[in-house]
Amino acid sequence: QVQLVESGGGLVQAGGSLRLSCAASGRTFSNYAMAWFRQAPGKEREFVGSRTWSGGNTYYADSVKGRFTISRDNAKNTVYLQMNSLKPEDTAIYYCAARYGISVRVTVQEYDYWGQGTQVTVSS
Secondary structure (H helix, E strand, O other): OOEEEEEOEEEEEEEOEEEEEEEEOOOHHHHHEEEEEEEEEOOOOEEEEEOOOOOOOEEOOHHHHHHHHEEOOOOOOEEEEEOOOOOOOHHHHHHHHEEEEOOOOOOOOHHHHEEEEEEEEOOO
């Protein structure tokens, strides 16, 4: 059974940085794609970025490109979302997601497994 557990959220000032973690268990993830989504109050869940576990394919939403980076630690079976130059509009609950396959996808429906989310709040 796949489990994804996010951590690392919190309150940060605009211009600051945070690193979110997603600890994955229950499978060998070498043939999986991992993604981060976010959902702000009153809005739909939106794609942030994705990478295949092997790292061959990565893709980011335009709104975060150049500021956010997804990486992973094989030994810890953990995926990270490094967020720099944070803006108040980045405030949301951030979710880690996984899907079987070696290509990145950008829609909620294409991901099979989800974490519980972690809150990120950026103050102005």
